[in-house]
Amino acid sequence: MCEWCGCGQPEEHHGHSHDHNHSKIxxxxxxxxxxxxxxxxxxxEHIEALGAVGINFISSPGSGKTTLLQxxxxxxxPRTKIGVIEGDIETQRDAQRIREQKVPVVQLTTGGxxxxxxxxxxKGIHQLEHELDDNNLNFLFIENVGNLVCPASFYLGEHKRVVLVSVPEGSDKPAKYPKAFIDADLFIISKxxxxxxxxxxxxxAKKEALKLNPKLDIICLSSVTGKGMDEWINYLLNLIKKE
Ligand SMILES: Nc1nc2c(ncn2[C@@H]2O[C@H](COP(=O)(O)OP(=O)(O)OP(=O)(O)O)[C@@H](O)[C@H]2O)c(=O)[nH]1
Ligand SMILES: [Mg+2]
Incomplete structure (x- = not known):
């Protein structure tokens, strides 16, 4: 078990050994x-060379990342070119959901x-390039593995980081999982x-999140009813607006 991030992976997964003292760790x-x-x-740089804005979605399992992407x-x-990188521990299921919408998608499985x-x-960006007709995108959406802790520590090269908390999870989540909010650009309250x-x-939820990160944008939405979706879509379109 990796004690550094608690991911349950053997220590080789992070390329280091745990057989050493604390300062070495x-x-x-x-x-x-x-x-x-x-x-x-x-x-x-690679994402920019494709002409895209990269967006990294972080949340607990089941907060509604894939549904929101769909x-x-x-x-x-109809008006933009989208590529998707899906991250999961196992299965191709999220990529399959996205593929049904006929957009280029790559599933990365971390194996634990x-x-x-x-x-x-x-690697995922290179794989995705094989799926593109021309090397040109407006958005590269990256759905991280469902987890509100570890993904927050790993910058992937995204331009914007979006953290989701869904209504059933509880409004105490920003205070309890601060790192995910401190480094995010947008907080989506989903469902x-x-x-x-x-x-x-x-x-x-808003107050706690803004206490951690006063610059955080916040959008409340439901992928089921569509409430709040216009605000989210406008947020995205503003990111690719040419001056
Ligand atoms: N009521 C309601 N249910 C939703 C909403 N968005 C997603 N769901 C449901 O929540 C469940 C999980 O949704 P997903 O989109 O798979 O969640 P996820 O964050 O991608 O999950 P992982 O990839 O496993 O981390 C599914 O049953 C969805 O139908 C919403 O806005 N309202
Ligand atoms: Mg998902």
Missing amino acids: IELNKSILEENNKIALKNK ETIKRLK ACHLDARLVH IDLLDYFDFSIDE
Whole structure:
């Protein structure tokens, strides 16, 4: 078990051994993240060379990332070019859901690791290029592995990081999982069609998230009813608006 991120992977997964003292672990963790960041910056250049804005979706399992992507693609596909990288521990299921909408998609499976890292995404971008008619995209959506902890530590080269919390999860999540919010650009409160059935407080979630990151944009939406989707789509379109 990797004690560094608790991902349940053997220690080789992060390229380091746990047979050492604490300060060495900190040093190694630092160098792993530095190495990751270097590759992530290359990914960013690569995404820009495709003409795209890269968006990394982070949330707990089941918060509605893939459903939101499906609804987003429905609305944006007629006017923009979209590519998707799906990250999961196992299965091709999310990629299959996206493929049904006839957009280029690559499924990355981590085989146990609880997050995507820049090296894996680098591979994913190359695989995705094989699926493109021309090397040209407006958006590259990256759905991270469902987990509100570890993905927050790994920059993938994205331009915007979106963190989701769904209504059934509870409005205490920003305070309890701060890193995911500190480094995010946009906080989406998802499944707002369920507000009548859960004691979720939008005010509390917003307040706690803004305390951690005053620059955070916040959108409340439901992929099922479509409420809030226009605001989300406008947020995305503004990212690719040419000056
Ligand atoms: N009521 C309601 N259900 C939703 C909404 N969005 C997604 N769901 C449901 O929530 C469940 C999980 O949705 P997914 O989109 O698969 O969630 P995910 O975040 O991609 O899950 P992982 O990839 O496993 O982390 C599915 O049963 C969806 O139909 C929503 O806005 N409202
Ligand atoms: Mg999913």
